[in-house]
Amino acid sequence: MKKLSILLIILGLLTGCSEKGTYIKNTTSQDENSVEKVIMNNEHVKLAKVLLFEDELLAGIRVNTFSRFQKKSIATDIKKKLEKEYPDLKITVSADSKILLETEKLIRKKGEKDYQKKIDKIKSIEKEQT
Template sequence: MTIRKLLPLVFILVLLAGCSTSIGFKTVNTTDQDYQQVEKLLKEDKRIKNAVVLIHKDRLIAGLRVNTFERFKKRKIAKELSKELEEMYPDLNVTVSADSKVLLETNKLIEKENEQNYEEKMKKISALVKEET
């Protein structure tokens, strides 16, 4: 194959690989809490496209990405889910946000797989939710 035929193919493959930013639904639990309820709640909610949940010690952080037409109701959706999760897990400090920064930071924290820094980083992520943008 000549370079002229190979170059467009490589370009298209790189373009398609760059477009796949889907995180899906991830749940990491380092406690003895039952996380199946969280997964079920988030997967059954048709308004949510992606979600990352981290449960560690006395904290639960959920970062959400809502569907395109629901983006104007992001805060309302996050607030509703936060109330439901607080009812399910009354002994945990629940933080839910549909802000993409929280989703990405939580996902990055999970991928590093360093449980020693979870508590410190989770406090920073919770502070991100509380700050006004």
């Protein structure tokens, strides 16, 4: 009985770690279905946080463990596909964990008062990484 409970706990932890999904906050009139489709059709992406604000599209992605050495090319590929879908938006896509966390903080923030300033800060962090 003890071994069975330990096995169930380990399985529960492993399934909890395999989080997959796309979280999108859209404050514009743009259609967000294309973003979700582009990101979820990429088999390397495990998690994505996307913010659509005014003329900006900010996306932080987390790639699968075995794809971590290709992070930059995966992010570039997704960016190119999103630029085809949304030619009128300024698009930023990054597979950096810091960008993902900052985007998530921004999405959870209640007011949209300082969004542009925070987006510019996130973009500067992304440029520092390259």
